[in-house]
Amino acid sequence: MNPMKYKIISLILLVTGAISPFQAQDTYHTLEMLLPPADVDGEWQVIGPAECAEGQDLFLLINGGAEIYHEYGFIKAIYQTYIAENGKSINLEIYEMSEPSSAYGMYTFKSGHKGKTVALGCQGVLESYYLNFWADKYLITVVGMDSSDMVLKGIFNMAHYISDRLTCQVSPPALTRLIPGEDLMRNGITYIKGNLGLFNQYLFDRKNIFGLREGVIGKYSDHTLMLFQYPSEEEALRWYLNAKEKLKSSATFTDFIDQKNQFEMKGDHSEKVIVKHYRRWILIAIGDERAITDSDLDQIQKNLGL
């Protein structure tokens, strides 16, 4: 991009930003304080005022798809765009979630399995053209429009600027440590807080037949393990029985075998699915018939320490 065009675009963004319905207000002061300044590494300029959203307005700020953020517990967000003189740009997104487990959960939801772990905040991962990290109740996403060295350097510098201003005083929820770590894929843990999180990993049903409020999913090369936690044994049993009834009559699953506190079935890709009720948990294993056995779930039970 030539310098004149760069200046024109900057001017347009400055003017239009000034009339953005999402312009930052005092409510967002804490988030604004985390935004890297224009000269964070001398190459990237802030374009326009930051854009913000609280509650349901996130749907408008990100143009749809905010359901999953709300399922995890969304409070507010701030977005800022940076542009370099050559026209390349970086989008920075900072989300304040309701609690650290919400930020962690959304982080695990957004992180792919091929990314490279980076030392930022409590945990971070760099994908080909973007980076996610979480720190306490904050989730930070920095997105480049490509993966050139210049853009990746900008992404890192901005992420470090924010990370340096946040403390990490919490660990991932204890539930995540109950999934066996051996052979787990890189970034293989997804912590979920509802049916949308589950639905995006494996489709049992579009309705929340497990009454899911908290769970963890572990991805392995040839199978997947899930652990859903409930406030009481009675509640876990109730949702186990509910899911069993719904899945038994589902057109998607076949070869249903009902055993004591456990049932098995086949999914529409011939995968084997084992669902087990154990005290205040529901344990699930999904994978190739040869890849999963009862012992996968036994390992989780051992981890439960009961």
Added chain:
Amino acid sequence: MGKKITRRSFIKTSGAIGVNAFLGSTVIPEIGSGSEKIDIAIVKSKDYFNAAREAVRLMGGIQMYVPENAKVALLPNPGSGNPGSYTKPEILRAAIQMCKEAGAAQIAVIGWLPMRDWIKCGSKRVIDEEGIDLIITDLRDESQFMRVPVPKGVGIKEARLLKTHFKFDRLIDLPITKEHSGNKYSGALKNMMGMNSPKSCQTFHRSNWVFNTDDIEFLEQCIADLNTVIRVDLCIADATEFLITNGPSGPGKLSRPQKVLVGTDRVAIDAYCATLFGLNPQDVIAVKRAYAHGLGEMDLSKINIKEIEF
């Protein structure tokens, strides 16, 4: 709105208009004598601009859908500005130029998303360079949306459509197909939410949606319902590079089939695009519900697809 182009009239005229408009005929196979009925034209190419033009040519040419002196509204998806979330500016540019060539009296991009979104995705630059209007309705001003009954609606009984839309007599849908964490798929049908008031769109999710476990299906039903009251004259769908995780805003994993699809059947286009995600068309509830509304065909074995690559 102008007269709807029926399948019969399409078959009659496609042979006459389907000429090699801009690319060498040695590269692109020609449509036959007009007896070949094409429901969807798909062009695979790294050249998105010419892929869009060629796909329209395969469908009989832009004149089939945009008569001289027509007033044409274009509805691209500006997404979030993150890669794979927005309709490529090259495809928008192709649509604009084809409308000009057809002799359209007015061409404008319409929507209610704020200016920044159009700038971030590169559409604003194309709109300015092509000298057409970008008409943005103030999303907070409900008086700028017209209440329209949805007689066939199951989830919604009323839509609130952009008043601007009614000043045009042709609508071209320019969606990007992409993953959607809320319902797994976004495409031609869902893009119509860009025509509806955001306040109305939020009711698609229900106010207590977090606790309403039926909501995923409800959203899909509302999308299908909304489509019953919006006529689309042509759909030019971007399946070139799109999000397959963390959609619709991203960032996430990208898939690059590098395809542009053109047709008049939104259901058929979404049914095909669903397969690019490894989904069956039946897996996308909006497609099933739109099919049930009679808006189009979802059975790919009944859809005549012409696909080429250059």
